[in-house]
Amino acid sequence: MSERLTEQQECILRCIRERVAEYGESRTVREISDRVGLSSTSSVAYHLRRMRERGVQVETRGRTSKRCPHCGL
Template sequence: MKDHLTERQERILKCIRDWIAEHGEAPSVQEIGRAVGLSSKSSVAYQLDRMEQLGVIDRSVRRGRGRGIALPR
């Protein structure tokens, strides 16, 4: 599964993991964009959609929430 991630998606996944470890909750789309150098929210959203399809993140439980990203166990 992780073999299918692009370099950008790897950076986003690291950002999410690090943010959760530091803050106890997932980063917002805007915070992810700032951390990985993407200025467009739609670009971040596209990457998150792809990552969810690949099964590396889960947004189904909290869909529509600003920090609605979870990491599968």
């Protein structure tokens, strides 16, 4: 990592790592935005993209659905 992370990016990374440590899976982008106080998921996506460009390994979970994966209902 050649550049330091911003305070917001540090907060996002901490949020992700805490969830992985506790539950073994990452948060969704929406969960991250709610947790760190960002009003837009696109803001989180921007920060995640910048972090990945800097070489930070960050993963998020996809959106969960209440629908049946087989029939879609």
